[in-house]
Amino acid sequence: MATTPIEQLGREAVKSKGWIRAYKWLILRRMSQLGILALFLIGPWYGIWIVKGNLASSLTLDVLPLTDPYVLLQTLFAGHLVETTAAIGALIVIAFYMLVGGRVYCSWVCPVNIVTDTAEWLRRKMGIKGGAQLSRNARYWVLVLSLGLATATGTLAWELINPVSMVQRALIFGIGFAWVVMLAIFILDAFISRRAWCGHLCPVGAFYGLLGKFSLVRVSAVARNKCDDCMECFVVCPESSVIKPALKGEAKNIGPVIMSSDCTNCGRCVDICGKDVFQFDLRFNNQINEIKTSHQREVLP
Amino acid sequence: MASNVDRKQLGQQSRRSFLANIARTAGGVAMLGLGLGMYSRQSLSLPAQAIRPPGVVSEEDFLAACIRCGLCVRDCPYDTLKLANLAEDVALGTPYFEARKVPCEMCEDIPCVKACPTGALDPEMTDIDDSRMGLAVVVDQETCIAFHGLRCEVCFNVCPIRGKAISLNRLHNERTGKHALFIPIVHSDACTGCGKCEHACILEEAAIKVFPIKLAKGEIGRHYKLGWKEKEKAGGSLVSPDLEHKYNLPEGVDYSYEGEGLIQPKQQPQQQPENDTPFSSNPLDRLNKGIK
Numbered sequence: 001m002a003t004t005p006i007e008q009l010g011r012e013a014v015k016s017k018g019w020i021r022a023y024k025w026l027i028l029r030r031m032s033q034l035g036i037l038a039l040f041l042i043g044p045w046y047g048i049w050i051v052k053g054n055l056a057s058s059l060t061l062d063v064l065p066l067t068d069p070y071v072l073l074q075t076l077f078a079g080h081l082v083e084t085t086a087a088i089g090a091l092i093v094i095a096f097y098m099l100v101g102g103r104v105y106c107s108w109v110c111p112v113n114i115v116t117d118t119a120e121w122l123r124r125k126m127g128i129k130g131g132a133q134l135s136r137n138a139r140y141w142v143l144v145l146s147l148g149l150a151t152a153t154g155t156l157a158w159e160l161i162n163p164v165s166m167v168q169r170a171l172i173f174g175i176g177f178a179w180v181v182m183l184a185i186f187i188l189d190a191f192i193s194r195r196a197w198c199g200h201l202c203p204v205g206a207f208y209g210l211l212g213k214f215s216l217v218r219v220s221a222v223a224r225n226k227c228d229d230c231m232e233c234f235v236v237c238p239e240s241s242v243i244k245p246a247l248k249g250e251a252k253n254i255g256p257v258i259m260s261s262d263c264t265n266c267g268r269c270v271d272i273c274g275k276d277v278f279q280f281d282l283r284f285n286n287q288i289n290e291i292k293t294s295h296q297r298e299v300l301p
Numbered sequence: 302m303a304s305n306v307d308r309k310q311l312g313q314q315s316r317r318s319f320l321a322n323i324a325r326t327a328g329g330v331a332m333l334g335l336g337l338g339m340y341s342r343q344s345l346s347l348p349a350q351a352i353r354p355p356g357v358v359s360e361e362d363f364l365a366a367c368i369r370c371g372l373c374v375r376d377c378p379y380d381t382l383k384l385a386n387l388a389e390d391v392a393l394g395t396p397y398f399e400a401r402k403v404p405c406e407m408c409e410d411i412p413c414v415k416a417c418p419t420g421a422l423d424p425e426m427t428d429i430d431d432s433r434m435g436l437a438v439v440v441d442q443e444t445c446i447a448f449h450g451l452r453c454e455v456c457f458n459v460c461p462i463r464g465k466a467i468s469l470n471r472l473h474n475e476r477t478g479k480h481a482l483f484i485p486i487v488h489s490d491a492c493t494g495c496g497k498c499e500h501a502c503i504l505e506e507a508a509i510k511v512f513p514i515k516l517a518k519g520e521i522g523r524h525y526k527l528g529w530k531e532k533e534k535a536g537g538s539l540v541s542p543d544l545e546h547k548y549n550l551p552e553g554v555d556y557s558y559e560g561e562g563l564i565q566p567k568q569q570p571q572q573q574p575e576n577d578t579p580f581s582s583n584p585l586d587r588l589n590k591g592i593k
Contacts, residue, residue: 043375056394057370057418065418071368075419078365083420086368135322141330149338155364157341160393165369169384169394173371176386 003231006124012230012274025267032108040172054169055109057086065089070207071165074158077150094211100265102212106198106205107238107266111168115182116198119189120238132193134200136241136262143203163197164204199238209261219265220281221247221256227277233269243269247277255286344392349512351390351397352496354382355405355432356414356422360513366421369394373413373422379406382413400496400511405434407461407495430462435494436517437467437487437509445508447484450474456485456498456509465491467498485509489518 004012013022020027040058042048052059057067067089075082097105106113122128146158159165163181170178188196198205221227224247233247234240242260249255270278347353347360354373357363373396374382381403385391396413398405407429414422426432437456442448460467467485474480485498487509496511511517531539548556553566 049375052375052416053370053372056368057372059372059416059418067370067418068368072419075366075368080362080366080419080421082366083418083424086418086420089418135326138326138330141326142333145330145334145337149334149341150365153338153341154361155341155345155392156368157337159369160341160344161337166387166393169369169371170386173374173384174386177388178386181387 003229004235006127006235009124009232009235010272012232013272016274017276022271025271029108029266030114033111033114036109037111037168037171040168044172054165054172056165056169057089064092066093068165069094069211070204071156071159073207074147074150074156077147078154078156079151097208097211098215100212100217101215101263102208102210102261103205103264104212104217105208106202107264110164110198110204111171112164112182112185112202113198115167115186116189116195117238119186120195122190123194124235128191131191132196134193134196136200136239138200139203139206142201143206146203158203162204164202195238205264213261214283215261216282217265218281218283219246219258219263219267219269219278220285221258221277222279222281222285223275223277224248224250224256226275228275230274232272232274233278236268236272238266238268239263250288253288255288257281257283257286259283259286346390347392347397347513348390349516350399350401350510351385352400352405352435352494352511352513354396354398354413354422355407355411355429355434355493356417356424356426357434358423363421364392364395366419367395368419368421370418371396372416372418376412376416378408378412379403381405398496400435400499401507402500404496404500405493406497407432407493430491430493432493432495433514435496435511436489436514437492437494437496437498437511438517439485439487439509441508444504444506445485446504447482450476450480450482452483453503454483454485455501455503457483459497459501461495461497462491462493466493489514 010022039051040054042050043052050061055068056071057065059065065085065088067086069090072082072086072090146162149157163185166178167182170176185197189198193200221243227247233243237243239260239262242258242263245252245254245260246256246258265280267278267280270280345360345364353360353363354377369384371384371394374384381398382396383398385393385395385397387393391397409429411426411429411432414424414426417424439445446453454469457463457467457469465488467487469483470486472482472484474482494511494514498509499507499511502509528539546558550556555564556562557564
């Protein structure tokens with residue numbers, strides 16, 4: 001089967017798996033993102049204080065401290081040694097993301113992801129092509145820059161403009177002009193450069209990507225021999241370069257697990273694939289196709 | 302072998318264009334860095350009306366340590382603190398308050414400091430009276446009604462460290478000639494900068510305001526030695542006192558240093574009334590001096 005035309009994106013999956021399963025991970029992801037936001041919001045809105053603070057640092061049920069290790073790293077580079085509460089909070093967060101995948105933060109927690117996904121959806125609907133070319137490595141440069149600036153200025157300089165923390169904080173503590181930043185990111189992603197913010201520029205994503213370099217939970221193209229080259233997964237994947245080695249690497253003796261730390265574990269490829277090629281798996285289940293190996297064993301003396 | 306394949310896959314991309322691409326990315330990021338660096342310098346300048354929560358030692362240290370989580374805001378029982386929004390002059394996301402709107406109520410248990418996970422609000426500050434959020438200053442003597450001889454003393458009375466941070470200085474009311482002025486005086490050794498005085502000031506625009514200490518406080522030259530303070534410190538005179546000073550005085554008149562002062566000859570009749578001031582108690586006597 002040939003590449004699916006863009007207008008028919010996802011139809012095959014809905015037909016073969018039903019609507020729910022074709023959007024399962026997307027729905028769960030939105031529930032997670034909005035749910036986390038809601039947890040922060042029911043405090044100020046309804047006086048039900050389950051979680052206080054924001055993603056930079058929070059206190060859940062007055063016992064569990066959680067701290068964003070990236071912002072903590074910035075304070076360290078700015079020359080401040082934090083108190084134990086923040087350090088413990090950061091260690092818990094680090095442990096969690098090292099387990100489930102660093103960029104799970106991006107696709108399951110970060111509110112900006114909803115904005116950029118919407119921009120990408122609009123881009124696809126309107127058939128907007130091309131735009132400014134950005135390097136996917138730019139985010140690592142920005143990450144280095146944000147830490148360097150913290151040292152150079154002695155302040156959390158990046159936090160003055162960091163849209164990720166800004167948007168979440170604004171939603172919880174009062175929107176102010178933060179909607180301008182959300183709009184700017186939307187325009188950037190929709191009209192100027194595809195997946196520009198989350199996929200190319202955001203140092204928060206870069207940091208969490210590095211954090212989850214060796215994380216346990218991964219997407220795996222377990223049934224890659226069923227792939228019919230419809231290319232739908234490449235279209236919906238926010239980091240499309242991560243799929244190829246796993247999906248097409250059989251000939252090069254590359255296992256089916258997506259090992260790139262850029263993968264956000266969003267599960268869109270799992271949803272969109274009508275042939276159920278992908279599923280969530282662990283990084284250790286990365287043997288080359290078992291059927292083939294057993295076949296090889298039979299053939300080989 | 303592998304590198305050959307890679308190079309083939311790179312196709313036409315020459316080393317030159319590869320380097321150009323890197324330079325493009327690095328250049329773009331560097332430009333961002335330069336702009337942001339300048340902007341962050343600007344963000345250090347806290348506007349005078351924005352007051353940091355208790356436990357902030359210096360603005361520079363605070364901006365290195367505060368992660369803008371807002372936990373201090375959440376634990377403030379009086380909704381005094383808020384986080385700076387975009388397009389405000391205060392560094393984005395950092396907590397502050399404006400005394401004229403909601404002052405700090407100086408909670409004994411200091412919940413905001415306890416809530417801070419990073420120590421940006423110094424956890425070693427355990428007595429709220431030790432906090433130095435700013436310093437109250439009577440900025441306008443022209444409008445403060447105490448200077449007009451009207452009784453107000455509201456700032457004096459709302460002060461949480463009543464009598465110590467603001468005291469009243471009784472002065473003569475020159476306008477009426479017979480009343481007193483009760484002038485509020487702020488003492489920096491006790492004022493925490495909570496802003497209750499500014500909040501309570503009865504004027505349309507407060508005449509007493511809390512400013513960052515750096516802005517509000519003068520500093521005496523380090524070479525200054527105030528004699529009476531040095532003497533107090535030493536527990537006695539630091540210079541050997543004159544043993545016998547010769548005063549050039551009219552005959553019969555004597556002078557006692559650090560004693561009764563000018564000693565008139567006893568036989569001479571006293572011209573002045575019994576309170577030993579050289580002036581008459583009636584101001585008109587002085588005003589009419591020289592008029593026959």
